[in-house]
Amino acid sequence: MSHHLIRRKTVSLVISLLLLFVTVKAKNFSMNAFENSQADNLSSTEGWSVTRKAPYLIYEGNPQEMTLLWQLTTTGSCALDWGTDTAYALGSVQTAEYGDDHQHRYTFTGLQPATKYFYKVTAGSDIHKGSFRSAPADTASNLKFLVYGDTRSYPQKHALVAAKILETIRNDQDFQTILLSVGDLVHYGDQESYWDNEFFNPDYPDILNMLAALPYQSCRGNHEQSAVLFKKYFPYPFIGGRYWSFDYGPAHFAVVDQYTDYSSGSAQLNWLENDLATTTKPWKFLLFHEPGWSAGGHENEKDVQNYIQPLCLRYNVPVVLAGHNHYYARAVVDDIHHITTGGGGAPIYAADPDYPHVVTVAQVHHFCKINIENDLLYFTVEDINNNQIDYFVTNKYGILPHDVTVSNVFLPKDQDSLLLRVPVKNPFEHTIEVKALLIGKSGLYADSLVLYDDGNHGDDSPGDGLWGNYASDIPVEDEFTVAIAIADIDSGMYFQSPDEARFTTIGPLVLDHYRITSRDTIPHDGDKLKFEFFLRNDGSATAADNITSQIVPLDTFSIIT
Template identity: 30%
Template sequence: MKNSIPITLFLFFTILQLAGQTSDKIAFGPYIQQMSTKDATICWSTLEGEMTISGIEGEKDTIREYKQHKIHLANLKPDTEYVYDVLNDGSEEGKGKLRTYPDKSIPFNFVAIGDTRSRNNVHKRIIEQVGKLNPRFIVNSGDLVANGLSMRDWESFFKINKDFMTNTPYYPVLGNHEKDSPYYYDFFDLPNNERYYYFTVGDALFVVLDSEGLRTTIPAFTSEGMEDAYWEESGIEYLKKQKEWLEQVLELNREAGFVFIFQHTPLYSVKKSRVEESKKVRAFWGDIFSRYGVQVFLNGHDHHYHHAYDNGVHFITSAGAGAPLYDIDAVQPETLNYKKIEHFINVEVEQDEAVLHVFDIEGNEFDTIRVERRTIK
């Protein structure tokens, strides 16, 4: 264990003064973003104000406004634990711990979950199980909340994840339920352009893709026959640009021992109504994943567990962390395993292999996948 080095984040009281109308206590956080071997970002939110909206029948709702804060930490030491305090007032509220990533290949574990969305009781139990494994970080493959434009949904999300995110970096993926909300970009501080990005830990490469693209709501005047064309063509140039970026990233990181790709929509669906959509997604990406030796592709969107294997790539749907579960009614030729179940995945990255342990909500392992380290070509 490395020595623990305390970091005190001195903040002017004016940062946390909220126009004289609220206290200086933290609403969300603190939580860790942008972790690397020598850098990290600490984020938190304070209550700025609130508004009310009333309907014609007298119903009334209160919506809160939050102010986001973040501090970038630099010149840290690799694989070292630090203590931070964003309030610096002697209370426990602003304190947390972080551990920088190693600058060499050493064993570590991370967790993958998906579609935490609407059943908060399931989401909470999953996070409690995940916390027991003490992962270096977590990746959520999209649909973090039911409606990304609803502040109430984000309030529930941060309440459930408060203790976990204080000490563990959290990487989100854009899903369709995020609705490209400004709240998503306010709350998270992510690498690259934040929509799609990558990071490394040891000699493992992690790439997060945006399967949703720059899509907007279909206009009311759009006919049923034009709806598919509208979705496919409205953001195609954006997706093509992302594909070019991905190819560059995979080429630059061709010496990585392990490559994990994350996006929201699946390339192989076992939900009958989405099989054709997954074929279109697969056709768009072509052979890029197998050509560059990607070992694992993790996605959400279909609310169950599904493991397919094709041309050297494990395609895994993990979307059982809170959204209502879907039936499985279209098993594919590439399918190896599937189950309608709440679950999460703990990935242990070792020197010569990565082992994916798939657990149910009770912590029982029901599938295990072994992936060998890549051979540099």
């Protein structure tokens, strides 16, 4: 909070004391509203005379296939029609139940890559319509997908998250791919009534419409209990216990079962290491329930730290997906992002941002959006009120600028110089170019500054990974954001980091010092903090009529009002 920017309207020689109350809140990113109409061609249901569980999708790992499941209340056959439009001209079959509980299952085969298909299930007078997109080609380099978890106990909250997920795929159909869940689908996984009432309940059509449009790829949580019913309703091709893996476009997903032994020397850990070592996919993800690093509630899972983390480092797994704690948190350990996405509907827990390695937390229901574009991965988290609560960018080469710094938050217009520095991790020692982008708030001035790691530009020693240079003679008064852009010459990758710093050329009124006088000095969402700011005028002797201030957080994912 020590780098607030102060704007002056007029000038005064006297020391000014400002008392302000500020409210800290998450930055709000609005999204376009949508109309929930049949025109979106996602799914619809007419009648529940014999339907117990409406049709839902799973993906079993074959890119030319997709599996559809549903359940009736009585013995009977169903008609299934499908096609690339709602004429359903590609195929038609009569399905018979399997097992001893009136379940139906059909696997679509021979699918073309990244193609939208429509299906219709007729069970007596009940008609269920839905759609899905087949898996991308094995050679695809781009992919979008969604992640959330811990949906148990409160289907009304789960339905709010599901509505936002449906909104996402209506606004961007490239997200109609797969939906990953980090487990705890229902409160008591060994009791049929909880699957009926919490997960497949027709009173919550947004949940059912989501399941009918996105193959549901879940790991086992502790609330799945013995996971017998979990396997009944989600019969993935498990290797053992409830662990398995699958490819999807440029990504490989390994699903870990934490309730089957995965300690050193175990069958599951040996399988996992071989699985990560042999996949040829450029992007690797791990999916399990209990996080190794999180923000309190349930404590950090030591087995993840001891057994999973070394494999992530060895086999270049950039993102680990977990839940268990009912909030959002991101911890970064050795440049690996450990995500806790437990806000799918379960009651929200308190999150402690001071837990080890935690970067950010949010105590809200939410879901995650992942966008892979060639060598880059964009990770966005949104809550049910359309607020963006986290965002980061990573890449498969581990090139990472972080902790951008400026030598002073005030640089007089046309005077002096400002040292900009940023450490850049480059584990594969690619040839890179680093630039600082200087962007004025008014939009009237923007420039880029080449940074160096040669020991001659305020960057310490040559080749030490610290890049720097001096900005000087900026001709306008404005407030500036400093962003870092990286060009990887070896791979052709270019990206701009969300990590930013700020400075101002507005003056000569400057911040002499400040203090936080409220008892709580660490800002959290919705907090009110009391500040005292002491200003000093180093310039004109002209008297001032008034002075106003503007407070801007260095954390670019938050705002202060």
